[in-house]
Amino acid sequence: MRIFFCPECGGYSLGPASHCDECQFPLPEDSWAEVSEEELTQLEYIDDFELPPGLPSFEYDVIRLKSTDDDDAVRYSNQVLNRMGESGWELVSIVPLAGEDHPNFAVFKRSWISEYEE
Ligand SMILES: [Zn+2]
Structure with a gap:
């Protein structure tokens, strides 16, 4: 569905x-x-999960990476990684899809302390 x-x-x-x-x-x-x-x-x-008071919550984002093996891919990846880093996103994993022709996915994470603390 x-x-x-x-x-x-x-x-x-x-x-x-x-x-x-x-x-x-x-x-x-x-x-x-x-x-x-x-x-x-x-x-x-x-x-159904609830965030206990005082714990940071995490946000994740998954970005598709260029799968070609050339300088373009390197420049593109550099741009993506630095842009994400500047916005507070940390790269936590690269996830390959099955099959060599498929692109990799970069998994980013950022955290903040919830408003519960205030
Ligand atoms: Zn909505």
Whole structure:
């Protein structure tokens, strides 16, 4: 099944959907993923977690890297990594997809202390 992700509140809605179930924000047409029943169950399970007071929360972002083996790829990667670093994102992993022709994905993380502390 297809689920749509909301760039506004970070929630997701079951497709077909034009607006976010949570905040009614119009969903971008390309902001979706094909997921299995099991993956959806996992998302719902995670939704029930609550952030304990005083703990930092983490935000993650996954960026597709250029897969070619040349100087362009190096320059592109340099640009991506430095831009992300300047915005507080730390590279935590490079995830290769199955098959040599597929691009790698860079996983970035940044953290902040929640407002609970104030
Ligand atoms: Zn939303």
